[in-house]
Amino acid sequence: MKEITRTMESAFTVGRIFSKSFQIFSRNAVFMFCASLLVTIPGFIITSYLSSFFYVVNSFWGILLSALASMLIGVFTQVVSQAVVIYGVFQSLTGRPPAFLPSLKVALRRFLPVLIVSFAVTFLILLGCLLLVIPGLIVQLMLWVAVPVIMVEKGSLGHALQRSMTLTRGYRWRIFFLTALLGVLGMVVGQVRNVIVGGIFSIGTWQSVWAGFLTNMTLYVCLTGMVHVLASVVVTVGYYTLRHEVEMVSLEDLAAVFEERPVC
Numbered sequence: 553m554k555e556i557t558r559t560m561e562s563a564f565t566v567g568r569i570f571s572k573s574f575q576i577f578s579r580n581a582v583f584m585f586c587a588s589l590l591v592t593i594p595g596f597i598i599t600s601y602l603s604s605f606f607y608v609v610n611s612f613w614g615i616l617l618s619a620l621a622s623m624l625i626g627v628f629t630q631v632v633s634q635a636v637v638i639y640g641v642f643q644s645l646t647g648r649p650p651a652f653l654p655s656l657k658v659a660l661r662r663f664l665p666v667l668i669v670s671f672a673v674t675f676l677i678l679l680g681c682l683l684l685v686i687p688g689l690i691v692q693l694m695l696w697v698a699v700p701v702i703m704v705e706k707g708s709l710g711h712a713l714q715r716s717m718t719l720t721r722g723y724r725w726r727i728f729f730l731t732a733l734l735g736v737l738g739m740v741v742g743q744v745r746n747v748i749v750g751g752i753f754s755i756g757t758w759q760s761v762w763a764g765f766l767t768n769m770t771l772y773v774c775l776t777g778m779v780h781v782l783a784s785v786v787v788t789v790g791y792y793t794l795r796h797e798v799e800m801v802s803l804e805d806l807a808a809v810f811e812e813r814p815v816c
Contacts, residue, residue: 554682564793566729573786576644583640584785586652588777591633596769627650630780631667635659637784638703645792645803662703669712679764692731693724700791704806719794737798738779740768 577584599622606780636659640650659666673695681688698716701707705715720727752764795801 564723564726564790564796566726566733569726569730569786569790569793570733573782573789576641576789577782577785580640580644582652582656583650583652584637584778584781585773587633587636587640587781587784588773590636590656591629591780592773592777593769594629595622596772598622598625627667627670631670632656632663632669633661633781634699634784635662635666635703637781638700638788641785641788642704642792642803642806645789665702665706665709665712666699669698670710672709672713673698689728690724694720696720696727696731697787697791697794700788704791719791719798723794728788730790734779734783734786737782738776741775741779745775809816 565678636652636655639655639658640652643650643655665721669676677688677692679688680691681687694717695713696716697719698712701715701719702712705711707715745768749768752767753761773781792803792806795806796803
C-alpha cells in the first residue's frame with residue numbers, strides 16, 4: 553500500500569520532469585544558448601577547417617587525424633557543457649539566475665572527475681550494446697544520473713556508478729521514456745537540419761557553399777546544440793527529483809556543495 557501511494561504521489565513522472573526542465577530551459581534561454589555555443593562551436597569550426605584542409609591535400613593520415621581531433625574536442629566540450637548546465641540548473645532551482653562564467657569556472661574545477669565518469673559510462677553502455685543492444689540500454693538507464701552524482705556528491709568513480717544505480721532503481725521505465733523522447737527530438741531536429749542544409753548545398757554555386765556552411769553552423773548551435781543542453785537539464789532535474797523523493801534531501805542542501813559549505 554505504501555508503494556502504491558508513493559507511486560501515485562511521485563514527483564518523478566515524465567510529464568513533471570519535462571515540464572520543470574522546459575521551465576528552467578526557457579527561463580534561462582541566454583545561459584542555455586551560451587552552453588550550446590560551448591558544446592558546438594569549437595568542435596564545428598576546428599573540424600570543418602581540418603577536414604577541408606586535409607581533403608584538399610588528400611592525406612589519409614590527415615583525415616584520420618582530423619576525425620580524432622573532432623572526437624577529442626567533442627568529448628571535451630560535451631563534458632564541460634554538461635557540467636556547466638548542471639551547476640546552472642541548481643542555481644536556477646534555488647531562485648538565482650545562472651551566470652555562464654561562474655558556471656564555467658565550477659565546471660572546469662570538476663572537469664577531470666566528470667570526464668572519467670563520462671568515459672566509464674560510455675564504455676559500459678557500448679560494452680552492453682555489443683551484447684545484443686538490450687544490456688546497453690539497461691546500463692544507460694542504470695547510470696543515467698552518474699554525472700550529476702560526481703558533480704554534486706564528488707567521491708570516486710565507483711561511488712558515482714553505485715549511487716546512480718541506487719537512485720534509479722524503481723524509476724527506470726520512466727527514465728526510458730524520458731530518454732526515448734529526447735532521442736526522437738534529436739533525430740527530428742537532425743533531419744530538419746540535414747534537409748535545409750542539403751537544399752542549400754544542392755544549388756551548386758560558391759555562394760551556396762558559404763550559405764550552406766553558415767546555415768549548418770547556425771542550425772547546429774540553435775537546434776542540435778540546444779537539444780544536447782536540454783538533455784543535460786532533464787538529467788539534472790531528474791537527479792534532484794530522485795534525491796528529494798528517495799532520500800528526502802532538500803534543494804538547499806544539494807546546492808550548498810557548490811558553495812563549499814557542509815551538507816546536512
